[in-house]
Amino acid sequence: MNTPAELKYTKTHEWISGDGGSCLIGITDYAQDQLGSLVFINLPMEGDELTAGEAFCDVESVKAASDVIAPVSGTVAEVNEELADAPEKLNEDPYGAWICRVEDYTPGEELMDAEAYAAFCEEEQE
Amino acid sequence: MEKKTVLYETHVKLGAKIVPFAGYLMPVQYSDILEEHMAVRERAGLFDVSHMGEIMLEGPDAIANLNMLLTNDYTKMNAGKVRYSPMCYENGGVVDDLLVYKMNDEKYLIVVNASNKDKDYAWMKEHVSGDVTLQDISDDVAQIALQGPASDQIMEKVTDLGKLPEKYYTFAQDINVGGISCLVSQTGYTGEFGYELYCGKDDGVRLWDILMEAGSDEGLLPCGLGARDTLRLEAAMPLYGHEMDENITPLETGLGFAVKMGKEDFIGKKAMAEKGDPAITRVGLKVTGRGIVREHMDVLKDGEVIGHTTSGTFLPYLKGAYAMALVGCPYAAEGTEVTVSVRGREIPCAVTALPFYKREK
Numbered sequence: 393m394n395t396p397a398e399l400k401y402t403k404t405h406e407w408i409s410g411d412g413g414s415c416l417i418g419i420t421d422y423a424q425d426q427l428g429s430l431v432f433i434n435l436p437m438e439g440d441e442l443t444a445g446e447a448f449c450d451v452e453s454v455k456a457a458s459d460v461i462a463p464v465s466g467t468v469a470e471v472n473e474e475l476a477d478a479p480e481k482l483n484e485d486p487y488g489a490w491i492c493r494v495e496d497y498t499p500g501e502e503l504m505d506a507e508a509y510a511a512f513c514e515e516e517q518e
Numbered sequence: 519m520e521k522k523t524v525l526y527e528t529h530v531k532l533g534a535k536i537v538p539f540a541g542y543l544m545p546v547q548y549s550d551i552l553e554e555h556m557a558v559r560e561r562a563g564l565f566d567v568s569h570m571g572e573i574m575l576e577g578p579d580a581i582a583n584l585n586m587l588l589t590n591d592y593t594k595m596n597a598g599k600v601r602y603s604p605m606c607y608e609n610g611g612v613v614d615d616l617l618v619y620k621m622n623d624e625k626y627l628i629v630v631n632a633s634n635k636d637k638d639y640a641w642m643k644e645h646v647s648g649d650v651t652l653q654d655i656s657d658d659v660a661q662i663a664l665q666g667p668a669s670d671q672i673m674e675k676v677t678d679l680g681k682l683p684e685k686y687y688t689f690a691q692d693i694n695v696g697g698i699s700c701l702v703s704q705t706g707y708t709g710e711f712g713y714e715l716y717c718g719k720d721d722g723v724r725l726w727d728i729l730m731e732a733g734s735d736e737g738l739l740p741c742g743l744g745a746r747d748t749l750r751l752e753a754a755m756p757l758y759g760h761e762m763d764e765n766i767t768p769l770e771t772g773l774g775f776a777v778k779m780g781k782e783d784f785i786g787k788k789a790m791a792e793k794g795d796p797a798i799t800r801v802g803l804k805v806t807g808r809g810i811v812r813e814h815m816d817v818l819k820d821g822e823v824i825g826h827t828t829s830g831t832f833l834p835y836l837k838g839a840y841a842m843a844l845v846g847c848p849y850a851a852e853g854t855e856v857t858v859s860v861r862g863r864e865i866p867c868a869v870t871a872l873p874f875y876k877r878e879k
Contacts, residue, residue: 428551429550429551431552431810431832432810450861452810452832453551454832454834455744457812457861
C-alpha cells in the first residue's frame with residue numbers, strides 16, 4: 393500500500409495535499425483497493441461548500457456506492473471533470489486522480505500523517 | 519456459524535475475498551469483478567457453486583409429483599434433459615426457482631438455490647404424495663461451473679468431448695473428467711456457453727485443480743459470486759429474492775414461459791388463474807442519464823411511482839449501467855422513458871429489451 397509522506401489522511405480514507413491557499417482532495421490507495429474497480433463517480437460541483445466530516449461526493453463499484461467524506465471545510469474551486477468519464481483513474485493512480493481543489497479551507501480534526509495513517513490501515517485490516 | 523464448501527481452503531489460497539452468502543463462506547471475488555466478468559465473456563471462468571442445493575426425487579409417482587409441485591410441465595421430457603421451473607405457494611408466490619434433471623422416468627435431480635434449500639426441501643416433503651422418496655444430497659455433492667467460449671478447449675484436455683452433452687439444457691452422467699466421475703450439464707448462470715459439473719464432495723478439490731490446470735493456457739480465471747451476479751444480470755437471468763419472491767407470481771416477473779396453465783393442476787394455479795392477466799411485469803432499464811441504479815429503488819413516470827428495481831449495477835461487458843425492474847404493464851413498452859430515484863436524485867432510464875446481452879451462436 394502506498395501512502396506518500398507529503399499528504400495528510402483521514403480515518404475515512406481520503407487524502408489532502410495543501411499549500412495553505414488551496415488543497416486537493418482524493419481517495420487513498422487503501423480506499424481504492426478496498427472498493428475494487430470503480431465504475432462511476434458523482435462529482436461535486438464548482439462552488440459547493442464542503443463541511444469537514446460530511447459526504448461531498450460518491451464513488452461506485454460494481455458492488456456498492458460509497459460516500460467520500462470531506463476532510464476539510466471550504467469552497468470547491470475546481471473539479472477534476474476527467475474522472476467523470478474515467479473513474480478507473482481513481483484505481484490506477486489514486487494520488488494523481490484528485491477529485492477537487494478546495495479554497496479557503498479549514499482542515500477537519502484528526503488528520504493523520506502518512507505514518508499514522510499506514511498504521512491505522514494496518515489495524516483496520518485485522 | 520457459516521458452512522464451508524469443500525473448496526473453501528482453495529479459495530483462501532487463491533487470495534479470494536470471502537463473504538457469508540446463503541449460510542456459506544463463499545468467494546465474492548479473486549482478482550477483480552470486472553476482470554472475472556470479462557474472462558467469462560471472452561475466454562472462460564471457473565465458479566465454485568457447491569453451495570447450491572441438490573434434492574433427489576425418486577419413485578413411480580415422480581412425474582405426477584413434479585407436475586403438482588412445479589409450474590412447468592414434466593409430462594413429456596426425455597431422460598438427459600434439464601428443465602427450469604418456478605415452484606409456487608398456493609397464493610402463486612414463488613417458493614424458489616430450480617432446475618430438474620431427468621435421470622429416468624422414476625428419478626429426477628432437482629437443483630435449488632442455496633439460500634432456499636431447507637425451505638424447499640421442507641415444502642416438497644410436505645406436499646409430495648404417493649410412491650416417491652425425497653433425499654437432500656446437497657452435502658455429498660460438489661458443483662463447479664465452467665463458463666465461457668473456451669470451455670470446450672479446456673474440457674478437451676481432460677475429457678472426451680464427444681461424450682459431453684451437445685445441446686443447451688441437456689446433461690450426461692458418468693463422464694470421466696481427469697479420472698473423476700461427473701454429471702455434466704450444458705447449463706449455467708452467465709448467458710455464456712459452458713458446463714456445470716457435479717461430483718462427489720471428496721473429489722471437488724481435485725476436479726477444481728484439474729480444470730484450473732487445463733485452463734491455464736486458455737486464460738481461465740477463478741470467478742466469485744460478484745462476477746456471477748453481474749453475468750447473470752447482463753444475461754437478464756432472474757434471481758430469487760430479487761426478481762421474484764413469495765409475494766410475486768412467476769407470471770408477474772416474466773416467467774410465463776415456465777408456467778403451464780393448461781396443466782390439470784399445480785400448486786398456485788388456482789390463485790394465478792383468479793388473479794387473471796398480471797398487472798406488473800419485468801422489464802430491462804438502460805440508464806440514459808448519469809449514475810448507477812441498484813435494487814429496491816423506485817421507478818417513476820411523470821412523478822408517479824410505477825414500480826421498483828429488482829437488480830442493477832454497472833455491466834462490465836456492455837460498459838453501462840442497467841437494471842431490471844417490476845413495473846406496471848402500461849409502462850413496459852420498449853423505449854418508454856422513466857426515471858429511477860437514486861438517493862434523492864432522479865436518473866433518466868429507458869425501458870429496453872431483455873436480455874441485455876445475448877451471446878452469438
